[in-house]
Structures are given as C-alpha cells and as structure tokens.
Amino acid sequence: MLKASPVPRYYQLREIIREKIISGQWSEGDAIPSERELGEQYGLSRMTVRQSLMELVKEGFLYREQGRGTFVARPKITQQLSKLTGFTEDMQARAQRSTTKVLKQEMWAADESIAEKLRIKPGQLLFKVQRLRLANEEPLALETALIFFIGCERLLEEDLERTSLYYLLENKYGVPPLEAEQELEASLAREDEARLLQVKVGGPVLLIRRTTYTERNQPFEYATSVYRGDKYRFYSRLSRERI
Amino acid sequence: MLKASPVPRYYQLREIIREKIISGQWSEGDAIPSERELGEQYGLSRMTVRQSLMELVKEGFLYREQGRGTFVARPKITQQLSKLTGFTEDMQARAQRSTTKVLKQEMWAADESIAEKLRIKPGQLLFKVQRLRLANEEPLALETALIFFIGCERLLEEDLERTSLYYLLENKYGVPPLEAEQELEASLAREDEARLLQVKVGGPVLLIRRTTYTERNQPFEYATSVYRGDKYRFYSRLSRERI
DNA sequence: CGCTAGAATTGGTATAGACAACTACATAAC
C-alpha cells in the first residue's frame, strides 16, 4: 500500500516498476500484472496505475496490447533519449568520466540572429561560455553556449569546470531548463576545432545546435556543439501515430 | 457536444484544438480555455479533456503551468519529430518533391549481426532493397533496408520506385511499422557512396541506422541510410523530467 | 479429436467528484 507523500503515488509506482525491469526481476517479453492486479497490490485505483504504466510505455520500458496485457519491452541501447540533459548528466548516463576545460567565459553583445532566437534585442549583453568537453581524458566536444536572463552576468563568477551549468541554472538562478529543440548535422572539422578536438582537419564531426527553454516557454540558451564523429553517436526513438 | 463514434472523443477534441492552433485561431502564448470550460463546451468530463491536452503537450503544441493555465507553445520549426516516417512521408512533410531509384532488390541470407538484430537465425533469407533517394532531382540519401517477415519474398514483385515501402507493409502485408530506434553518426563519404550521392569522397555524411518494430515489439527491419551532410538536418525535441 | 460459442480477462474510453498545490488579484491591516 503506497502512502500519500509529497511525491505522487503514480510516480512511486512508476519507479518501483522501472526498478523491477532494470534489475531484471521482470525481463523482456514477460507479461507484468494487469492494471487491476497492480491496483489491488499497491492499494491504488486502476486509473492511477494506468498513469504509471502509460509513462513507462512512452519511455519505452513497456508495451501494451489490448486484450492481452502489458509486457516488458526489449532493453534499449539507450533508454530515455528524448530527455533533456546537460553534458555532465549525459556522460554519467553513458558511464563515462567527464571533465571540462573552460576556454572562454565572458559577456557578449547579441547579434541579430541570436537576438531573434532568444527573443531579445540585438546588442543586449549575454553570457557566453565556451568549453571543451572530455570523456575519459579524451576531447569529445567543443561547446559554445549563449545565455540570457536577468542577472546572467553573475555567471561570470562561477567555476564552470567543476560545477554543472544546468545544475546552477536550476538550483541557484531559478532558470530550470525544461525543454529544448535541437538540430543535428554532419560536417567536417575546421582548423581550430580540429586542433582542440585532436582530430584531423576535415575529419567527421556532428554539429548540434540547441535552443533551450525555461518556464513559460521562454528561450534562454542557444548552444552549438561540435562532437567528434568517431566518438559520439546520437540515439533516438520514434513512434508512429496509431488510428 | 461531441458524439460517441468509432473515433474516441478525446481524439476528436485533440484534433479540434490542433486545428485551432495550426490555423492561427489560437496563437502563440495565448491561454486556451481551462479544462473545465472545454469540458462544458464540448460536453466532456474534465479527465477526457485532460487526455486531449496532455497529448498535445507531449507533441509540443501546448504547455501548461499549474495555477495559471494552458498556453499555446511557440510554433516549432518542425512539429512532431519523434514521429516514425518513411522517406516519402518525411519529404512530403518538408515539402520536397521526392523520387526514388531502386539499385538492388533481392533476397539475401542473414549474417550473424543482422540475425541478432531481427531476432532470427543466421542464414535465414531476407528481403534486401537498396534505393537512392532524391529530393528535387538531387541525390539526398542512399538507403539499404533489410526486411524479414513470413512471406517477405513477395516484396520482390513490388515496384518500390513508385510505391512507398511503409505504405505497402502497413496496408498490404499487415506489418505496420509502429516504433523504431535509431542511431545517428557523422561520417565521411566512401568512394561508392560519393559517386551515387554526387559529393566528394570524404565529404560529410550523416549515417543513420534504424531498427523498426511492428506489433508485439517484433523487429522486422534494419535499415542503414547515408544522408548528404550538406543537404539534410535532423531535428529533435527534448524535455526534462520534472520533480 | 476438432470446432464453436460463451465466459473471463485484459487494456481502452469515459464519467463524476474530491482535495491539493499553485497563481493571480483584490482587500485589509499595518
């Protein structure tokens, strides 16, 4: 019987089930208990159980078939890939040791194109940080982030080699990254990028441009990253509209 | 008042709202009517309205804020990007004229690695089709698909230059593509790829590997595509887990 | 033994209502 607490019951049940799948207690192809059974077992109504299950389906842990039941899906190469994460969290998920070298950390006047993306006026001062990202001591990506919110100049004082930018934004500055749109493109390493990433000029790189939104659908970050093509892959999961 | 019909009410309401947004009747940043209002207006319970809204939030048309209301999100560069589509549909969405040239269309014995991906036995015969994809008469991608299901050899007779493979699978063969996992990587054009895509050897290309699933989470297709890096971009939308 | 009709079970849709958490705004108290 799940108890009332600050964390919602459907959330608790979802994590319980997720844990059973990850631990292998329930494995691929297994039918899990029916909605009605789970409800009885944990003292929840069927609709609450359903909410837990639907979210796990969306994340790719389960799949359901009307009339048959709910089943554990094939373990995914990478679970959860439409999740918005910063580099640090991303590397943790991939079980890589990540380090960071800050190359630039300064204020910068917005040009037309950035101003349009962040919905501010050209010339407005924004915070710019350029960082080299390493995984297991090897250069992996070169990342440039442009950030604007009221008081963003305080970021000049932060140690961005030891602290996650997204952590600070969420917990210290009240600008939680909630959603993002990104665009990926294959390209070739330019001379400066090649030197920093320790690859050949003209080597394959993955270019990622990201606009990040906080509350009220307000854009606050525009970041471009150059990833080494030989070391980084991007996963995604697609699903087709039914009916 | 929405009427009962084969198509669920929450689905009908969802499309009504989507239409209002697309047509501009409700525009960016507008608060839409509250859940209770919509319920009253269309004769639906609040929970049913909620289901419609939650799906539109998931798709990026709306965003919600507890205590404030539900709002129209910024029109997205590309709506709906975790949608599973074939090349033909993809190009239609981007308003490009697409044509196809079939290079190979044959049966092929599965090797170890494919067998593992499609969960069949090595040596099993599967259908292989290699196609050159063009957008506006220019080569865009080189795509190789390996497909297995009972009776897949019937695909040898199909005209895959004029008919969409996904359309046939869904409507003629009863193998609807429902979900997929894909992996993207930046790479360089090899000699044969360069010739077909009309780019330089060593030019940037985007490598996409996709495993497609049908009912019962059964994999039936493994496809690799090589896209011209200078002509194709991949969009995705990320969102952060709350709590 | 094989087949069929019906029962049981499962997920899908839908309703009505309750309380909690949060926001915005007006009003009262200081």
Add this chain to the structure above:
DNA sequence: GTTATGTAGTTGTCTATACCAATTCTAGCG
C-alpha cells in the same frame, strides 16, 4: 506605501465506477 491575508480560478493527483473492444481460455458439442 508595504505587507499579510483571503478568495477565486487553474492545473495536479487520486478515487470509484461503468461500459466497450480485443484476446484468451474453457466447456460443450459434433
């Protein structure tokens, strides 16, 4: 003027119930 406080309105969580649709199981029949 500024700060509490209350109030109404919003989404978030949760319950209990009902019926529908698809599938599977089972008992009975031929």
